[in-house]
Amino acid sequence: MGIDPGLRRVGYAVLQAGAGRISVACAGVIETSGELPSGARLEDISSGVTQLLEEYLPDSLVMERILFSRNVTSALRVAEAVGVIKLAARRFGLEAVEIGANQVKLALSGDGNAPKDQMQKIVGMLLDLPSIPKPADVADAIAIAYSFISRGWVPR
Amino acid sequence: MGIDPGLRRVGYAVLQAGAGRISVACAGVIETSGELPSGARLEDISSGVTQLLEEYLPDSLVMERILFSRNVTSALRVAEAVGVIKLAARRFGLEAVEIGANQVKLALSGDGNAPKDQMQKIVGMLLDLPSIPKPADVADAIAIAYSFISRGWVPR
Numbered sequence: 490m491g492i493d494p495g496l497r498r499v500g501y502a503v504l505q506a507g508a509g510r511i512s513v514a515c516a517g518v519i520e521t522s523g524e525l526p527s528g529a530r531l532e533d534i535s536s537g538v539t540q541l542l543e544e545y546l547p548d549s550l551v552m553e554r555i556l557f558s559r560n561v562t563s564a565l566r567v568a569e570a571v572g573v574i575k576l577a578a579r580r581f582g583l584e585a586v587e588i589g590a591n592q593v594k595l596a597l598s599g600d601g602n603a604p605k606d607q608m609q610k611i612v613g614m615l616l617d618l619p620s621i622p623k624p625a626d627v628a629d630a631i632a633i634a635y636s637f638i639s640r641g642w643v644p645r
Numbered sequence: 646m647g648i649d650p651g652l653r654r655v656g657y658a659v660l661q662a663g664a665g666r667i668s669v670a671c672a673g674v675i676e677t678s679g680e681l682p683s684g685a686r687l688e689d690i691s692s693g694v695t696q697l698l699e700e701y702l703p704d705s706l707v708m709e710r711i712l713f714s715r716n717v718t719s720a721l722r723v724a725e726a727v728g729v730i731k732l733a734a735r736r737f738g739l740e741a742v743e744i745g746a747n748q749v750k751l752a753l754s755g756d757g758n759a760p761k762d763q764m765q766k767i768v769g770m771l772l773d774l775p776s777i778p779k780p781a782d783v784a785d786a787i788a789i790a791y792s793f794i795s796r797g798w799v800p801r
Contacts, residue, residue, distance in 0.1 A: 528731040528740045535732055555721055561713055568721040569728030575684040576691055576729050584684045 490547035491634025492538070492574060492585075493626045494555070496566045497521060499534055499574070500626025503545045504616075504634040511638055513616055514545060516627050527566065531573045538577045550578045551637040553629065554587040588633065596636035608632055646703035647790025648694070648730060648741075649782045650711070652722045653677060655690055655730070656782025659701045660772075660790040667794055669772055670701060672783050683722065687729045694733045706734045707793040709785065710743040744789065752792035764788055 493500035502516035519537035521530035542550075555571060557564050578585040591601035597611050609628045613621045615635060622628045649656035658672035675693035677686035698706075711727060713720050734741045747757035753767050765784045769777045771791060778784045 526740045528735040531728055531732050532735045557717055564721065565711055565724040565727075568724030569731065571721075572687055572725030572728035573732050575725065576687050576732070579684040579688045584682045 490541065490545065490550045491630040491632070491637065492550065492552045493629035493633060494552055494567055494571045494574060495626065496527070496530060496534075496563075496570050497523065498624065498626050499537065499570065500624070500628075500630035501538070501541060502627065502630040502634050503541065503547055504631070504638060506638050511616065511635060513618070513631060515541075516622060516631055518624060518626050527569065531569060534570050535573045535577055538574050539580070542577060542581045542583075546581070547583070549586060549637065550574075550583045551586045551588060551633050553593065553633050554589045556590065586637065588637065593629075593632050593636040596640045597632055646697065646701065646706045647786040647788070647793065648706065648708045649785035649789060650708055650723055650727045650730060651782065652683070652686060652690075652719070652726050653679065654780070654782050655693065655726065656780070656784075656786035657694070657697060658783065658786040658790050659697065659703055660787070660794060662794050667772065667791060669774070669787060671697075672778060672787055674780060674782050683725065687725060690726050691729045691733055694730050695736070698733060698737045698739075702737070703739070705793065706730075706739045706741045707789050708741050708743050709749065709789050710745045712746065742793065744793065749785075749788050749792040752796045753788055 491502045499519040503514040504511055505514050519534055521533045555564055555567055575585045594603045594608060595601040598607060605625060609621045612628050612632050622631060647658045655675040659670040660667055661670050675690055677689045711720055711723055731741045750759045750764060751757040754763060761781060765777045768784050768788050778787060
């Protein structure tokens, strides 16, 4: 299970590997309302992730590591969501793995600085998807999970 | 209930107000081992805070807001703990309140930049404690809760 963490939108994707092939079991976003206080939003993220863990019982949970790109306050809010997701994972016996966006890009495209639209095309191609997954958070979550499997960063 | 969030140490204090007097019902720290992976540490924080909430059923939970003082990575780790604490609070119907350290200092000492040792003395005096609470995280948690009550930032 790959996760692109956020407070407003958490992208997720469950991939399965078998018979020499990797495919998408499910993918989507958990969205939270900006009108809710942050505790309530974290609760929505926690229950959304927990439902997915319950349904798919993944072998691993892999998350994109937060970078300080622009906004420090928003990075802290995303880190709160990361904490809640790590806690949910623990309750299913998983220690969440964090990998950097550049490692994901490198694993899939051979270029640690590949642009976002190129990454989305690669994801669509590698997984033989009929169209490029939207929103971008979903494509990111797929890429994170895919890089983890394909690089042999394999489950416990 | 006041909380000084951290990953290694979470300071907590439960204060009660009544009969014109504010007193400490309990105070201490939840410590986590640096040898554990971060998910396991967050789990320990979550269960420690949950136990306190269960036992004391506080009217409010007040936390110190994270500042970017020195280390950005450690601020992100602390934010993960904050997320987990906010989630625990929600499960008891509380939306955690965050207040800045300078607001706490201003409320207790009249000086938003009061030094740490002065704050600790003030906390000991205001609450008529036999000695200054140690470690500093405990004194901070007491100060946070005290400022919330004394300023009339009162429970829902």
